[in-house]
Amino acid sequence: MWSVSDDALLAGLGTGDPEAASAFVRRFQRRVFGLAMTIVGEARAAEDVAQEAFLRAWRHAGAYDPRRGTVITWLLTITRNLAIDSVRVRRPLPLDPDAILGLDLGGRERLPDELATLRDDTDRLSAAMARLPAEQRRALVLSGLLGLTAREVGEREGIPLGTAKTRIRTGLLRLRAALVSEERAE
């Protein structure tokens, strides 16, 4: 079952196939739960978020469009949105973006060979993030990962709204430029 593509597993999950559902959960549960933990910061709430994310994936498997991204980015987007909603209800202040990113650039565990492409994508992203100025990297983590608006980023970082917007926009554009540049170089 581990050799089955992510897309095929998701399709199987959508049809309610128990074997596909089990394999899908096993393949992605560490990433989904890890992202939920990163955002909500508490195991019980993170488990609720992760469980709901898999339920959403099952319910809306038919809405997944492979032309718009990979299964893992789709699933993590669902997880992120659920986690942000959970945090907004329970906890107003986000975690420290340095604590999230600083520990993760290069310290990733080895993944199964079947996920080599994902590992490469993640490594490329980590490398591109590491090359950004620290203030842009922090703004991207606060907004893109933890779901803060530009105004909230400004308040969190003690900078004007316009500066927060500039950091997010510039960081995002540089990140994309770096990733596109690497893709073309391959």
Add this chain to the structure above:
Amino acid sequence: MLTCAEVRDLAPELALGVLGGAERAETLAHVDDCVQCRSLVGELTDAGELLPLLSREAEPPSGFEDRVLAAVGGGRKRGRLRWLAVVAATAAAAAIVSVATVRVVDRGRDDDRAAAVSPVSEVNSAPMVGAGGANVGWAFASDGRPSAVGISVGYVLPPGSYTIKAISATGATVRLGTMQVTDGYGVWTGTTKASDDGLAVISLVDAAGREVCQASLI
């Protein structure tokens, strides 16, 4: 109507799914009509959607997989019944108000449901889309006047009362009523005589005036 410069200012937050309320609606309206801004938002979204990959993996608690699989098995019946209940209620209301049989046309799915005989009153359905493009529920509306409307939300929306706003195909805005959300779930059905030309958009607005999700029925 926002200018391109204003949309470029808001595009990163739109792409990251953190833009809310009126700004989000206005930006989306501009992006729909502007190829350049749509392209920019698309590029920013492509990059932003990768950011969650940066989070560390973590081992979920013991038994997590079993609990998820049990929820998937148990959720199937619950979710389908909830969905079907709202469809049925909307269809029933449509049948009453139009004295017609009903055909349900589900946008986003391939299959038509509930076969019908002429004359036919269609019940259009579409996902309610919230922040970040996540599906938060479904909206249903029959054609004709009055139009039957049903909304089902099964998502982690904060509990509370939400105003149901609709925009007709010609752009007229009407308030349909209020929906109570409890434990992330809410259901509302009713009818409106607001429009001869059908409803184009149905949205939920929270107490602070922020549009939290919307469905495009046309």
